[in-house]
Amino acid sequence: MLEFLTGTGLASAAGLNAYIPMLVLGLMDRFTSFVELPSAWAWLSADVTLWIIGGLLVLEVVADKIPVLDSVNDAVQTVIRPAAGGITFASGMGSETVTVQDPGSLFAGEAWVPVVIGAGMALLVHLFKATTRAGANTVTAGAAAPVLSTVEDAASTSLALAAVFLPVLVVILLIGALVGLWYLARRLFGRGRRDGSLSPEDRRFAA
Numbered sequence: 001m002l003e004f005l006t007g008t009g010l011a012s013a014a015g016l017n018a019y020i021p022m023l024v025l026g027l028m029d030r031f032t033s034f035v036e037l038p039s040a041w042a043w044l045s046a047d048v049t050l051w052i053i054g055g056l057l058v059l060e061v062v063a064d065k066i067p068v069l070d071s072v073n074d075a076v077q078t079v080i081r082p083a084a085g086g087i088t089f090a091s092g093m094g095s096e097t098v099t100v101q102d103p104g105s106l107f108a109g110e111a112w113v114p115v116v117i118g119a120g121m122a123l124l125v126h127l128f129k130a131t132t133r134a135g136a137n138t139v140t141a142g143a144a145a146p147v148l149s150t151v152e153d154a155a156s157t158s159l160a161l162a163a164v165f166l167p168v169l170v171v172i173l174l175i176g177a178l179v180g181l182w183y184l185a186r187r188l189f190g191r192g193r194r195d196g197s198l199s200p201e202d203r204r205f206a207a
Contacts, residue, residue, distance in 0.1 A: 009160065014125075015125025016153070019057035020057065021084070022084055024160040029045040070145045077130075082123040144185065
């Protein structure tokens with residue numbers, strides 16, 4: 001059960017940011033004793049892999065906070081985030097962590113099953129994120145992008161860390177993150193609509 005929650009947390013984190021959970025797993029396996037990746041996924045902690053993921057993470061963090069470019073990034077990530085979700089779900093379920101000392105064999109002999117499950121989870125979270133972002137950007141002329149992106153990065157990091165250290169919190173954190181993003185986007189949406197109905201003079205006064 002704990003390994004399933006670990007995989008779920010990592011896959012959901014990948015739906016918000018493809019590279020954060022991959023980097024968390026790779027760094028922890030490479031430099032700490034908190035995570036021990038199974039041999040099939042040991043490449044995640046290779047030096048070359050870590051440098052590539054780190055570079056892609058920087059690009060993702062920057063692009064996701066720039067209006068218009070964030071929408072293009074979300075379109076591209078429709079493929080990348082589910083792929084990352086499949087990788088992190090499968091590798092996370094098979095890893096030994098501080099909370100999972102004896103990974104189960106829930107999908108033994110069917111290595112493709114956890115990859116598909118993780119990809120599906122990440123895709124659902126990604127679609128929620130992309131739809132919420134698009135709506136908020138439309139009414140705020142892109143001003144919502146950096147705010148929502150920062151919250152999403154924080155949520156992705158929290159989910160990835162909880163998946164490793166305290167997987168029982170994964171479901172609570174995931175629900176909280178999705179509800180929080182929806183609420184924040186709705187607030188920004190409402191503020192954008194109010195600002196759009198004001199005259200230029202009224203907007204200056206409201207500011």
